[in-house]
Amino acid sequence: MPVAGMWGSDLVAQRPEFYQIMKSPFDGTEVVCVKALVPDYAIIHVQEADIFGNCRILGPSYQDALLARAAKKTIITTERIVGTYRMQEEPKLTAIPHFLVEAVVEMPGGAKPGICYPEYLAVDWAEHKAYQKAVKAGEVPQYAGKMLEGRL
Amino acid sequence: MHTKLMSLSQATDFIKDDMLLAMGGNAMHRNPVLFALALSQKPLKNLKMCAAAPGIATDIMMPQSDTVYFGFFGLENEAGLAPGMRKGMEGDAKVKAIEGS
Numbered sequence: 001m002p003v004a005g006m007w008g009s010d011l012v013a014q015r016p017e018f019y020q021i022m023k024s025p026f027d028g029t030e031v032v033c034v035k036a037l038v039p040d041y042a043i044i045h046v047q048e049a050d051i052f053g054n055c056r057i058l059g060p061s062y063q064d065a066l067l068a069r070a071a072k073k074t075i076i077t078t079e080r081i082v083g084t085y086r087m088q089e090e091p092k093l094t095a096i097p098h099f100l101v102e103a104v105v106e107m108p109g110g111a112k113p114g115i116c117y118p119e120y121l122a123v124d125w126a127e128h129k130a131y132q133k134a135v136k137a138g139e140v141p142q143y144a145g146k147m148l149e150g151r152l
Numbered sequence: 153m154h155t156k157l158m159s160l161s162q163a164t165d166f167i168k169d170d171m172l173l174a175m176g177g178n179a180m181h182r183n184p185v186l187f188a189l190a191l192s193q194k195p196l197k198n199l200k201m202c203a204a205a206p207g208i209a210t211d212i213m214m215p216q217s218d219t220v221y222f223g224f225f226g227l228e229n230e231a232g233l234a235p236g237m238r239k240g241m242e243g244d245a246k247v248k249a250i251e252g253s
Binding site (some may be wrong): 011012015017018019025034037038039040042043044045046047051052053057059060062063064067070071073075077081084089093098102103104105106107109110111112113114115116117123125131132135136138143144145147148151152 | 153154155156157158159160161162163166167171172173174175176178180181182183184185186187188189190192193201202204205207208209212215220221230231235236239250251252253
């Protein structure tokens with residue numbers, strides 16, 4: 001797909017599998033085109049979702065609304081399930097609408113040991129260190145087993 | 153509209169070998185960490201991952217991935233570099249990094 005930026009970046013020459021320069025069919029000017037990624041699934045953790053998959057993201061949304069639209073389907077994990085009235089009260093705050101979503105999983109603490117504003121505002125350093133150790137030891141599935149106890 | 157509420161294990165069953173997955177959030181923020189940990193217990197392989205700034209959830213997926221598309225891949229501040237990413241990409245490791253920004 002065409003993008004307005006990227007002129008002057010070495011990446012255009014360095015990543016031909018990702019960037020190509022083409023001529024616009026409208027006026028013949030050169031346009032940078034970037035390979036469009038179509039994820040099979042976007043997997044997004046949100047603070048609030050209803051059972052149908054309408055989602056609200058509190059605080060920074062990063063690229064998540066775009067990921068949900070780029071992907072074929074989206075899986076949501078959510079800090080809590082809310083009534084659809086929350087979305088009906090303020091429809092513009094629905095970051096991801098239900099028709100993009102295939103699954104909703106209620107998963108409080110689903111972003112731990114990371115941060116999920118405003119639910120938990122600091123990294124759980126003890127758990128993060130345990131994760132780093134597990135990676136080095138090749139024991140991430142065992143670490144996962146401990147973190148997921150009773151949650152599957 | 154119909155209900156899509158399900159368990160974590162039911163939702164992870166949608167993910168198959170060779171799929172391209174986009175993890176939400178950013179670095180240490182609002183990543184689907186428990187979902188990624190649940191996937192780490194499955195015999196998945198050759199996954200492709202993408203995000204602008206993938207963080208801990210994508211890091212967890214490195215042993216089951218062969219490609220990552222990203223702008224910046226790391227954790228942040230005291231959390232430092234992404235350990236799974238380093239293990240997956242450094243030296244003769246098998247994960248291909250496609251940096252796009």
